[in-house]
Amino acid sequence: MAGFGRDPYRDVKRQLRQEVGFGCPVADCGNPYLTWHHFDPPWRVEHHHRPEGMIALCLQHAAQADNRAFTDEQLRDLKSRGRAASVEGRFNWMRQEVLTRVGGNFYFRTPVIFQLGTVPCIWLSSDEQGSLLLNFRMPTVSGRPRASITDNFWSVPTDVEELICPPMGRLIEVRYSNGDRFKAEFAEVPDAAALRAKYPRSRIGAWSEGLPYPLTVAEVWETAAGTNIEFGPNDSEIGSLVIRDCFSSDCGAGIHVDVDEGQLAALFPEAPPAS
């Protein structure tokens, strides 16, 4: 059938992810980088996207399933297994230089991009080889634990509405039922023209010509529902302040919002990281 690809519709993928608790359900696996396996009937027999005949598996176990390692009964059983309390994964993007784009603004050689009071929320650390690693803490008024990234390793408690992390390993997107949202994505751009093409709605100035290419861009979006903090695709909104199209280089802190200890404790239900 023309136009009917092997990749399922968005709502089918969401259902398949949710029923396995956002991790591969094969015993001792739990890999969060999921793909879509058609088993009843197999794709070669019929091109369909009926979720009851499909299951979310990691690439390795999907390949085994394609070769009949699992019976249909076993796959149906795996679809109804309990979910893990959290899933973990890792960004393997490690570069000496990273251009960070947060809430429509660019930061270069600026280790702390966003800090609330004494708590860094979006920042870069570096390992022994000098590679830059992404870190993220998510303020929330929900009182519930939230997704976090520590030195490129991410962890997501699975009481989420949606967790998207394709096997290419360059993005995760997390959505919560209270409206909290978070997305982190890595990409490489070969030159300044490609950077401008990637962000056609941004005014990217002459600064872009002087950066070391090819350059990795790490982009973070965040909405903390019920607060006045929003880092959207095109601008940053902190209270009544709107910031967009800025380029900051060699800064101590990109955006530092002062809040008192009581507010901090309410926004980070788990112990915040030491600053």
Ligand SMILES: [Zn+2]
């Ligand atoms: Zn697996």
